[in-house]
Every structure is written in C-alpha cells, then in structure tokens.
Amino acid sequence: MSVTIAIPTYNRNDIFRTNLEKLLPQVTDECKIIIFDNCSDIPVKDTIKDLLKDYSNIDINIVTNRHNVGMTANILKCFENCSDPWLWILGDDDEVTDDAVERILSDIDRHKEMHFITYAWDEDSFNNRSQEVTTTGIDEFIETFETFGAVLFLSTSVYNMKKVIGSMSYAHFFQSSYAPHLVMLFMSLGDRGKCIYSDNQIVKNKADDTPNHLKWDQIFIYQLTLLLRLPLKPKTVDKLKKRFEQLTRVWSIYHFIYSLTFMNHEEGAINKPTILYDEIVRGFFHLDRRLSTRATIWIGYFIVKYPFLFKRILSFTYKLIKGRDYESETNLRI
Numbered sequence: 001m002s003v004t005i006a007i008p009t010y011n012r013n014d015i016f017r018t019n020l021e022k023l024l025p026q027v028t029d030e031c032k033i034i035i036f037d038n039c040s041d042i043p044v045k046d047t048i049k050d051l052l053k054d055y056s057n058i059d060i061n062i063v064t065n066r067h068n069v070g071m072t073a074n075i076l077k078c079f080e081n082c083s084d085p086w087l088w089i090l091g092d093d094d095e096v097t098d099d100a101v102e103r104i105l106s107d108i109d110r111h112k113e114m115h116f117i118t119y120a121w122d123e124d125s126f127n128n129r130s131q132e133v134t135t136t137g138i139d140e141f142i143e144t145f146e147t148f149g150a151v152l153f154l155s156t157s158v159y160n161m162k163k164v165i166g167s168m169s170y171a172h173f174f175q176s177s178y179a180p181h182l183v184m185l186f187m188s189l190g191d192r193g194k195c196i197y198s199d200n201q202i203v204k205n206k207a208d209d210t211p212n213h214l215k216w217d218q219i220f221i222y223q224l225t226l227l228l229r230l231p232l233k234p235k236t237v238d239k240l241k242k243r244f245e246q247l248t249r250v251w252s253i254y255h256f257i258y259s260l261t262f263m264n265h266e267e268g269a270i271n272k273p274t275i276l277y278d279e280i281v282r283g284f285f286h287l288d289r290r291l292s293t294r295a296t297i298w299i300g301y302f303i304v305k306y307p308f309l310f311k312r313i314l315s316f317t318y319k320l321i322k323g324r325d326y327e328s329e330t331n332l333r334i
Contacts, residue, residue, distance in 0.1 A: 003032075005101075034078070085161055096202060108160075130199065138186055222284035257277070
C-alpha cells in the first residue's frame with residue numbers, strides 16, 4: 001500500500017455515503033480506506049453495508065469509537081492508525097474530483113521526499129497558483145500560503161508519515177488548537193522540510209451544502225492562536241502572528257457576536273456567552289488593532305451580555321423590512 005485514505009465522520013451518514021460512492025470507483029490496490037465513526041447515532045457501518053459488499057475487493061476498515069471523542073481526537077486517530085507511507089484525511093462532507101486518487105498517487109510518486117502536499121480548493125488558491133510551488137522550511141511555508149484556510153482544510157492535504165509522525169506528541173498536547181494536523185506539520189518542517197503547493201484540485205468544498213445542524217462548531221476556531229505557543233523560533237512565531245493578524249480580517253468579529261447572541265443558554269449557566277466572548281477577544285481579536293474593530297468589540301460585550309435587547313431590535317427591524325419574523329441560524333452545539 002502507498003496511501004491510507006482516512007475518513008473521520010460523525011452523524012453525516014447520508015452525505016458521507018454519497019461522497020464515498022464517488023470515491024470507491026477510483027480506489028486502486030495501492031490504497032486502503034479507514035473510516036473513523038465517532039459514535040454516530042446510527043452506526044456508519046449500517047449505512048454503507050451494501051457498499052462494503054459491492055466493493056469487497058477494496059481494503060476498507062471501519063473503526064467505531066465507543067464514545068464521541070471530539071473532532072480533533074478523531075483526526076489524530078487517523079494519524080495513529082496509518083501504517084502506510086502517505087496519509088490523506090478526507091472530510092466526510094467533501095466531494096472528491098473525478099481524478100483525485102490518480103492525482104495523489106502520481107504526485108507522491110514524484111515527490112517522495114516531501115513532508116506535505118496541499119492542493120488548491122478555493123478562489124485564492126486557484127488565482128495565486130499558476131504553477132506548482134515548492135517551499136523549504138517552516139518560515140517559507142508560512143509565508144507562502146494564501147490564507148489559513150488553504151492549509152487548515154484537511155481534505156486538500158496529503159502527509160508523508162515518515163516525515164511528520166515524530167511530532168505526534170505535540171499534536172496531542174495542542175489538540176485544543178483545532179489544528180493538530182498543522183501542529184504535526186509545523187513541528188516537523190524545521191529549516192529544511194519541503195512542501196508542495198499544488199495548482200491541481202482533489203476535492204470540492206461542499207460545506208455550504210451541509211445542513212446547519214451538522215456543521216462543526218466554527219466558533220472555537222479562535223483557538224488556532226494556540227499555535228503561537230509552539231516551541232518554534234521567535235522569528236517563525238512572528239511570521240505566524242502576522243498571518244493570524246490577516247485572519248482577523250477574514251473571520252469578522254461580527255460573526256462571533258451574532259453567534260453568541262443567538263446561542264442556547266444551558267440551564268443554570270451564568271453569562272456563559274459573555275465568558276466565551278471574552279475568551280475569543282483576548283485569544284484572537286486582540287491581534288486586530290484597527291479602531292473600528294476595537295469599537296465593535298466593546299459594543300459586542302453589551303450585545304452578548306443583553307441578547308434579548310438586540311434580538312428584539314433585530315426582529316423588529318427585519319419584520320419591518322421583510323414583512324416576516326426573523327429566524328436565526330447558528331451551528332452552535334456547545
């Protein structure tokens with residue numbers, strides 16, 4: 001085997017099945033598939049048992065967690081259970097392109113000594129990658145990616161296990177960063193580790209098509225700044241910090257204020273949204289020094305603390321303009 005295709009999944013059985021049906025015809029004898037079912041309400045094995053029978057020639061294994069261990073722990077299981085030279089972690093709600101497996105097998109054959117290959121998937125990466133780019137060392141890697149999303153998105157990345165697995169302990173320690181896969185990569189690159197930015201595509205991001213209640217809790221993405229605590233060289237941390245400063249302008253504070261205002265309060269909780277909002281500001285948005293952001297942050301404290309007032313104003317304004325009641329949509333499952 002050359003590649004393990006690891007698929008962590010939870011409660012997206014129908015979406016997962018649809019995407020697996022597109023993947024299976026591409027799989028060759030150089031690949032095997034491991035599915036990590038994070039204790040879904042309906043076991044994944046029951047949803048795809050006919051596919052397992054139809055594709056019995058493919059090495060497919062299902063690991064069912066006895067308990068829901070959380071998203072990042074399930075991601076780390078993908079690394080822990082990979083015995084092949086290369087690992088592709090494929091999101092259960094991401095659709096593969098028609099030549100995805102063929103493309104990966106061709107690239108890893110050409111780039112045996114690379115730590116990591118990341119593929120284009122969004123507008124920024126397509127516009128900026130007119131050709132394949134090789135980076136050397138962690139500093140050059142951090143300077144090259146278009147946006148954090150370009151390397152944070154799991155399904156577009158293939159890892160050389162021999163190169164990155166030695167950093168597994170760091171990935172576990174920084175699991176709460178929501179990016180243990182990047183921790184492994186960052187800690188393994190050093191000054192000489194090489195990565196490829198490919199101008200090709202292997203998956204289509206279908207996140208917008210995923211029902212809201214099945215999306216992961218993006219509100220905790222602010223914890224990415226824990227990566228600044230990695231034991232890296234000061235100049236590398238500075239470069240990483242600058243990339244986070246850019247990220248604060250992509251992930252607007254308005255989204256976090258809105259989400260926390262409409263989140264469900266747990267019975268007996270005291271100002272939980274306010275506490276979480278303060279964590280988000282101190283952990284992430286303190287990097288954005290613009291006066292407009294500073295002002296919005298302070299207004300946000302008031303809105304999050306007194307959500308009923310904001311909801312009434314918003315509902316009244318919406319009904320006045322649209323002629324119907326406002327219904328909020330958030331993906332918070334705290």
